[in-house]
Amino acid sequence: MLGMTNYPDNGGHTLTGIRDLARHLDISIGTVSRALNNKPDVNQDTKSKVLKAAAELGYVPNQAGRALSKGRTNVIGFVLQTDSEGMMQGDLFFIRVFDGMQSVLTQHGLNLVALLSPSTVDPETYLKQIVARRFTDALVLSSIHRNDARISYLSDQNLPFATLGRSLTDVGQPWLDLDFDGVVEDAIHRLIAKGHRKIALALPRSDLNLRHIMVESYRRNLARSGIEVNEDFIVETDAGDNGGVTLVHDLIELNPRPTAVIYSDHILPFGIYRGLAENGLTPGQDLSLIGVGTRLASLLTPNLSHYRFNLFDLGVRIAEALLPTMQDRPFSDPAKIIRESVPYTFIDGDSIRDMA
Amino acid sequence: MLGMTNYPDNGGHTLTGIRDLARHLDISIGTVSRALNNKPDVNQDTKSKVLKAAAELGYVPNQAGRALSKGRTNVIGFVLQTDSEGMMQGDLFFIRVFDGMQSVLTQHGLNLVALLSPSTVDPETYLKQIVARRFTDALVLSSIHRNDARISYLSDQNLPFATLGRSLTDVGQPWLDLDFDGVVEDAIHRLIAKGHRKIALALPRSDLNLRHIMVESYRRNLARSGIEVNEDFIVETDAGDNGGVTLVHDLIELNPRPTAVIYSDHILPFGIYRGLAENGLTPGQDLSLIGVGTRLASLLTPNLSHYRFNLFDLGVRIAEALLPTMQDRPFSDPAKIIRESVPYTFIDGDSIRDMA
DNA sequence: CGATTCACCGTAAACGTTTACGACAACATT
DNA sequence: AATGTTGTCGTAAACGTTTACGGTGAATCG
Numbered sequence: 099m100l101g102m103t104n105y106p107d108n109g110g111h112t113l114t115g116i117r118d119l120a121r122h123l124d125i126s127i128g129t130v131s132r133a134l135n136n137k138p139d140v141n142q143d144t145k146s147k148v149l150k151a152a153a154e155l156g157y158v159p160n161q162a163g164r165a166l167s168k169g170r171t172n173v174i175g176f177v178l179q180t181d182s183e184g185m186m187q188g189d190l191f192f193i194r195v196f197d198g199m200q201s202v203l204t205q206h207g208l209n210l211v212a213l214l215s216p217s218t219v220d221p222e223t224y225l226k227q228i229v230a231r232r233f234t235d236a237l238v239l240s241s242i243h244r245n246d247a248r249i250s251y252l253s254d255q256n257l258p259f260a261t262l263g264r265s266l267t268d269v270g271q272p273w274l275d276l277d278f279d280g281v282v283e284d285a286i287h288r289l290i291a292k293g294h295r296k297i298a299l300a301l302p303r304s305d306l307n308l309r310h311i312m313v314e315s316y317r318r319n320l321a322r323s324g325i326e327v328n329e330d331f332i333v334e335t336d337a338g339d340n341g342g343v344t345l346v347h348d349l350i351e352l353n354p355r356p357t358a359v360i361y362s363d364h365i366l367p368f369g370i371y372r373g374l375a376e377n378g379l380t381p382g383q384d385l386s387l388i389g390v391g392t393r394l395a396s397l398l399t400p401n402l403s404h405y406r407f408n409l410f411d412l413g414v415r416i417a418e419a420l421l422p423t424m425q426d427r428p429f430s431d432p433a434k435i436i437r438e439s440v441p442y443t444f445i446d447g448d449s450i451r452d453m454a
Numbered sequence: 455m456l457g458m459t460n461y462p463d464n465g466g467h468t469l470t471g472i473r474d475l476a477r478h479l480d481i482s483i484g485t486v487s488r489a490l491n492n493k494p495d496v497n498q499d500t501k502s503k504v505l506k507a508a509a510e511l512g513y514v515p516n517q518a519g520r521a522l523s524k525g526r527t528n529v530i531g532f533v534l535q536t537d538s539e540g541m542m543q544g545d546l547f548f549i550r551v552f553d554g555m556q557s558v559l560t561q562h563g564l565n566l567v568a569l570l571s572p573s574t575v576d577p578e579t580y581l582k583q584i585v586a587r588r589f590t591d592a593l594v595l596s597s598i599h600r601n602d603a604r605i606s607y608l609s610d611q612n613l614p615f616a617t618l619g620r621s622l623t624d625v626g627q628p629w630l631d632l633d634f635d636g637v638v639e640d641a642i643h644r645l646i647a648k649g650h651r652k653i654a655l656a657l658p659r660s661d662l663n664l665r666h667i668m669v670e671s672y673r674r675n676l677a678r679s680g681i682e683v684n685e686d687f688i689v690e691t692d693a694g695d696n697g698g699v700t701l702v703h704d705l706i707e708l709n710p711r712p713t714a715v716i717y718s719d720h721i722l723p724f725g726i727y728r729g730l731a732e733n734g735l736t737p738g739q740d741l742s743l744i745g746v747g748t749r750l751a752s753l754l755t756p757n758l759s760h761y762r763f764n765l766f767d768l769g770v771r772i773a774e775a776l777l778p779t780m781q782d783r784p785f786s787d788p789a790k791i792i793r794e795s796v797p798y799t800f801i802d803g804d805s806i807r808d809m810a
Numbered sequence: 811c812g813a814t815t816c817a818c819c820g821t822a823a824a825c826g827t828t829t830a831c832g833a834c835a836a837c838a839t840t
Numbered sequence: 841a842a843t844g845t846t847g848t849c850g851t852a853a854a855c856g857t858t859t860a861c862g863g864t865g866a867a868t869c870g
Contacts, residue, residue, distance in 0.1 A: 115857090116797035116856065117856075117857095125820085126819065126821075126855085127820090127858095128819075128820060128821075128822090128858080128859075129819055131857065131859080132858090132859085135858080137859090139818060139819080140817095140818070140819075141817075144818085158583070158587050159587070159856080160522075160588055160855090160856050160857070161519050161521075161588060161589050162521035162522040162527065162588070162855080162856070162857085163522055163855070163856030163858085164858080165517075165521075165825090166516075166518040166519055166824090166825045166855085166856075166857070166858095167825055167856075167858045167859085168857080169825070171517075171518065175567075193570070196570055198575075199570040200574075201572055201574045202818085204572060204575065209589070211531075212567065212568035212569075213567060214549070214552055214553065214566075214568065216553060216556040216557055217553050217557075218553075218556075218560070219560065222537045227514065230514035230519070231514050231515065231516065231517045232516055232517060233517050235567070238513075340752065340753070342753070346820045350604060365753070368724075368753035368754075369753055371753075371755075372753055372754070372755050375755050376755070394721070396696065396722070397721070397725050397727075397824080398728070399727075399728050414459065471825095471826060471827090472826065473827095481825090481849080481850085482850045482851075483850090484829075484849075484850060484852090485848085485849055485850075486849075487827065487828060487829080488829085488849085491828080494847095495847070496847095496848070497847080497848060497849085500848085515826080517826095517827050518825080518826070519825070519826030519855095520828080521827090521855090522826075522827070522828095522855045522856065522857085523826075523828045523854075523855055524827080524828065524855085525855070632835090699813085
């Protein structure tokens with residue numbers, strides 16, 4: 099294929115390389131490149147002449163050539179994982195985060211792409227391919243597990259990255275996280291304030307660190323309030339559509355029966371509402387609900403009490419955490435590494451009964 | 455940065471180039487490359503020796519070098535658009551489609567990435583950047599508008615692409631679409647069979663071609679059944695959370711009041727259910743509902759009658775439609791261009807009242 | 811006025827691959 | 841034995857950039 103561009107000259111626009119641009123201006127390639135990259139040692143006049151011509155001819159630097167020469171691709175990957183059901187932790191979630199990240203990264207000339215490990219391929223090998231090919235300059239990992247081999251792997255491979263979520267596997271990388279710890283704490287205190295003592299915690303079956311963080315927060319904050327933890331109250335939910343329905347089934351058979359449940363999945367409440375209805379029970383009356391939700395929460399009747407996060411800002415923060423790691427490898431100055439939880443907002447509803 | 459790799463040698467794994475591999479085997483770079491690419495003119499023995507060594511040393515070809523040499527990047531872009539609210543037509547939708555596409559493309563050594571035009575940037579310029587930089591070998595466009603300038607643009611730029619949706623702007627490119635036409639047709643016939651005559655059509659305010667297709671199908675099929683179209687029955691819904699709620703408000707004030715509504719947004723029914731409840735009305739009783747849904751539909755009580763699509767298969771078909779266009783540009787053989795609607799499945803529920 | 815500095819620019823090497831071309835040995839054909 | 845064929849491999853150019861280095865002329869200095 100030598101000497102043959104892949105896209106045949108169609109008489110219309112011809113792809114312009116830096117060489118054509120240089121010929122057209124009758125100056126050398128090097129100067130053109132320097133002008134475009136705004137290097138100091140080039141005359142202001144020629145600089146503007148080059149920029150003008152580039153705009154006119156629609157010149158845009160070829161990424162492959164650039165990447166090869168600079169050793170950087172200017173591509174950032176946002177790695178998403180689908181679970182066994184092909185569903186993602188995130189769905190609605192991720193779009194906003196992505197948007198927030200992109201708003202920052204574009205200002206630095208970086209392109210953000212979403213990478214979804216296919217359900218037909220082992221996520222590990224998928225990640226390894228991306229890394230080994232040096233497809234991206236940096237990665238953001240989501241769906242972080244309690245122990246996450248990907249973290250040490252990326253560290254070994256010396257690829258800059260940040261994680262959306264904490265992990266026990268910690269190499270000092272920057273991370274952002276949603277304050278699920280705080281959510282559970284706040285939820286428990288709210289419930290207790292309204293007279294609840296039998297509080298269940300419903301979490302999806304997974305090894306996401308998120309789950310562990312919430313369980314730990316649950317135990318800690320109950321203990322702090324002098325309430326003994328009933329292990330039966332920590333229930334696992336199915337990922338399926340009617341995880342909420344079966345959850346209700348499980349809960350109402352418990353003895354004693356919990357009066358409130360803290361959830362973490364924004365779809366789950368829909369199933370819970372349905373499950374309660376099927377049993378002639380009323381949400382917020384026979385069972386109080388509080389947990390993390392999304393916009394969808396406002397579609398439930400009675401109104402769902404829930405916590406929200408500003409996902410766009412989260413994306414912005416992730417990008418800001420990622421950028422320094424790309425200039426300064428490895429994570430040299432721990433003081434400058436951003437590692438923080440973004441705060442929640444509580445949206446009051448009618449799903450918490452006052453037991454007093 | 456010449457001669458300095460961007461990722462410092464960390465004493466651990468060193469990135470292996472083809473040159474190192476060749477030195478290690480004591481054969482030429484050319485032969486190694488040919489062996490790796492399984493070219494005919496290389497001895498079987500050396501071929502396996504090279505492959506073995508490559509596996510051992512963890513050699514993976516550098517994408518930038520490859521792209522520069524071959525003029526192809528092996529990257530396919532799936533372009534997604536967010537609307538003004540930052541929400542996407544798709545959300546849950548797109549993950550499955552993506553997965554289906556990827557399952558096919560990986561078999562051809564192609565990498566699929568999702569590209570989201572940032573809400574802070576004009577989608578047009580975003581697309582132009584991608585194209586001009588030759589970042590991808592091909593693109594898939596979604597959220598197709600009735601007249602979509604992106605289509606003619608990509609055609610002018612001679613970049614292979616397919617669209618997820620039809621458009622009046624048609625350059626002979628392959629497209630896949632969901633059979634929304636058929637959905638409306640089937641829905642109308644079902645409703646009429648159950649005695650409905652006053653059938654509303656609720657669609658989000660947008661210029662997506664999807665909207666026009668459904669409206670046309672609505673008019674055509676009502677006319678075919680001898681029912682006059684009441685223009686008031688074609689209502690626009692808000693994109694916001696409670697679009698369903700306000701929709702109900704609008705509908706029940708109509709005179710005559712429709713007995714059924716066909717919807718297209720899978721979130722909308724949640725709002726409709728809520729809106730009905732707020733007015734003391736019962737879904738499926740006081741207002742019949744039928745339209746396109748997702749897994750979420752199964753969380754509504756009473757059960758929502760709706761249509762589903764196999765989104766994974768849709769993704770597979772898109773990939774299959776895209777592949778030929780990449781080898782054979784432009785769309786030379788119209789007979790071979792895949793352009794089709796994927797069929798729906800009807801899921802029966804309790805949201806359609808029998809008026810007889 | 812000669813020497814030095816400075817601003818600007820051209821030259822060419824380098825990034826990591828692929829591949830056209832030619833070279834060479836082994837072997838088969840007359 | 842000369843010629844042709846085949847299988848295998850090395851050489852080097854090419855892809856489109858970036859950038860270190862050196863060169864040129866003009867301005868500045870002693």
